[in-house]
Amino acid sequence: MSSTLAEQRAEWRERIAGIGDTLRAESETNEDLRQLSPATEAALRSVNAFNLCSPEELGGVNAHPRLQTQVIADITSHDSSAGWCALIGAHESAWLASRLPDSSVERIFAHSDERWPVTCGSIAPEGEAEQVEGGWMVTGRWGWASGIHHSDFILSMSRITGQEPEPGKPPPLLCAAAPKADVVVEDTWHTLGMRGTGSTHYRYENVFVPDEMCLAGFERPPLRGGGWLARPTVTFLTAAGYGFPLGVAKRAVEEITRQATEHTRTGQRASISEQQHFQGDLGRCVALVEAMEGYGHHLFEELLAAPINSLEDAVRMDDRARAALRWAHQTAEDVVRTAHEHAGGPAVYSDNVLARLLRDIQTVSQHVIQTQSAYIRRGQHQLGIPVRPGL
Numbered sequence: 001m002s003s004t005l006a007e008q009r010a011e012w013r014e015r016i017a018g019i020g021d022t023l024r025a026e027s028e029t030n031e032d033l034r035q036l037s038p039a040t041e042a043a044l045r046s047v048n049a050f051n052l053c054s055p056e057e058l059g060g061v062n063a064h065p066r067l068q069t070q071v072i073a074d075i076t077s078h079d080s081s082a083g084w085c086a087l088i089g090a091h092e093s094a095w096l097a098s099r100l101p102d103s104s105v106e107r108i109f110a111h112s113d114e115r116w117p118v119t120c121g122s123i124a125p126e127g128e129a130e131q132v133e134g135g136w137m138v139t140g141r142w143g144w145a146s147g148i149h150h151s152d153f154i155l156s157m158s159r160i161t162g163q164e165p166e167p168g169k170p171p172p173l174l175c176a177a178a179p180k181a182d183v184v185v186e187d188t189w190h191t192l193g194m195r196g197t198g199s200t201h202y203r204y205e206n207v208f209v210p211d212e213m214c215l216a217g218f219e220r221p222p223l224r225g226g227g228w229l230a231r232p233t234v235t236f237l238t239a240a241g242y243g244f245p246l247g248v249a250k251r252a253v254e255e256i257t258r259q260a261t262e263h264t265r266t267g268q269r270a271s272i273s274e275q276q277h278f279q280g281d282l283g284r285c286v287a288l289v290e291a292m293e294g295y296g297h298h299l300f301e302e303l304l305a306a307p308i309n310s311l312e313d314a315v316r317m318d319d320r321a322r323a324a325l326r327w328a329h330q331t332a333e334d335v336v337r338t339a340h341e342h343a344g345g346p347a348v349y350s351d352n353v354l355a356r357l358l359r360d361i362q363t364v365s366q367h368v369i370q371t372q373s374a375y376i377r378r379g380q381h382q383l384g385i386p387v388r389p390g391l
Contacts, residue, residue, distance in 0.1 A: 005064050012047075012067060016074040019043040023078035028351060030081045030196025034189050035149040040082050040196075049075065049086040050118045053094035053240065055225030058105065059112045060097060065228045065239030065300035072240045073293075076247025077254070080360040081196030083247050085147040087240040088197075092119040094236075096153060096177055098222035098229055099215035105224075108153075119177065120147045121155030123218070127204060129158035129174040135210040138176055143188070146199040154183045155215075156204055175217070176209040183207070193359030228304060234318035234391075235303055237369065238325045242296045245325075245332035248361050249289045252332075255353045256282065256339035265344045278342050285335045292328055299324050315389050316381055322391075323378035326370040333361045 022043045029037040036044075044050065052071055054060025063071070068090075076083025096119045097105065108117050127140020138158055148154065158174050165171040182204070189200040216223055218233045228239060260272035260282070272278050303321060308314050340347050340354045347354045368391060380387050 005067065008064070008067055009070055012071050013074060015047040016071065016078075019047055020078045023075065023082050027079045027081070027196070027353075027356070030079065031356070033198075034195050035198030036081060036085055036147065036196060040079070041150045044075070044082060044086055044089075045116065048116070050089040050093050050116050051112075052086075052090040053229060053236075054090075054097040055094075055222075055229065057224060058097050058109045059116070060094065060225070062225055062227055062229055065304055066297050068228070068240040069243040069246065069296050069300065072243025073247035073250065074243075076244050077251045079196070080244075080248060080251075080357065081194060083244055084194060084197050084364065085150075087244060088120055088146040089118045089151065090240055091237055092121060092155060093117065094225070094229060095119065095155070095215060098225045099175075099218075100177070101212050101223075104212045115152075117152045118147065118150060119153045119155060120145050120151040121153075121177075121202070123155060123157040123175060125157045125159050125171075125173050127156050127158030128161050129176065129209075130161045132208070135208055136174060136176060136214065138174070138178075138204045138207050138209050141201060141203045143201045144199050145185075145202050146194075146197045148180070148185055148200060148202060149198045151180055153177045154180055154202060173217075175215040176204075177213050177215065178204065178207050178209055191363060193356070193361070193363030195359075228300075231303065232308070232314040232318050234369065235321040238321040239296075239300050241325055241369070242300075242328050244364065245328040245361065246289070246292050246296065248357055249285075249292060249332040249335040252336045252339040252354060252357050253282070253285050253289055255357070256285075256342060259343050259346065259354070263344060263346060272342055272344065281338050281342060285338055288331050288335055292331055295324065296328070311389065315387055318389075319374070319377040319381060319387065322369060322374040326372075326374040329361065329365045329370050333365060336361050 022039055026037045026040045030040055051060045052063050052068060056062050072083055072087045075086050122142035122144055126142045127138055129136045129138045138156060140158055142156060156176050160172045160174055163172045184203040184205055186201040189198055221230055264271045303317060336357045340358050343354050346352055373391060377387050
């Protein structure tokens, strides 16, 4: 890996450009399959996209947050489903790499240079875990397992049976990882958008999870890896996560710029590109994309350098990052809607790129991390109202 951030960004931009044609060519196949195609998965693995956030000592990149944003934005600008699966795989593989005990990590990552152990799953506490000799019996059903079809390990979060929470504290939870072969993968992913991500439901049916496959709690620092990986959990998720709406917005501007020169709307003599109303809206969209990119760069540099001396500092940082992510998604949706509106009749067809982008950004905007509570909590901080940890 190159030494300076500028060199790393240039190197990764070239890497992603090298798989861009493949990602675009496979977009419809991903949607038809309702999961990433083998060619898409292979392309992402070929550039080590799933290694992006993991500790360097295990073969990961532990990339600077600005680089994470750029890489996911570049992938997403070619295909939304590929970008989303790349960021989920990069995040959750990093949790596996940074929070499992040494004995498990040595075994799981022993051949990571040949095949990176991609991880996905949910950390919503939807399961039940019962302690037994040497580990835990886990049962439960979870959703939103983006990338499960190409993943090697599947995470789960469960309530621990028989253990009551201490006064004033949340209930005890267990985060476990199981090989995909031990998990039942359902077929429930029939959706408005993000169809190619395969974000379906899955079940642990009385699965034995040894102690060495249980992750250290997210309220604690990671066992290995520093830098951005050691930031509070929600903050850690936002740098790569911010790249998704940025990439969607960039692709929307690219598409409407191209389509506007090729299409004349019914009743008009001039092409869309010759209409001043369109030119003004396009200029506004370009400015919004530039603002998104610039704000993200500024914010993540600040959050990377900011000291954390208390739980309150960590909560404030997480909520600042969440509010930025909420804004980025709303801004991207504004850009996509504007582009889609100007595109005219061709954009009503499901295979039109702008139609797909609109479905995708509307779907992802329902994600819990970028709901309205992100702004509410940010406003509470501004007003000096005490804000508890959480979403």
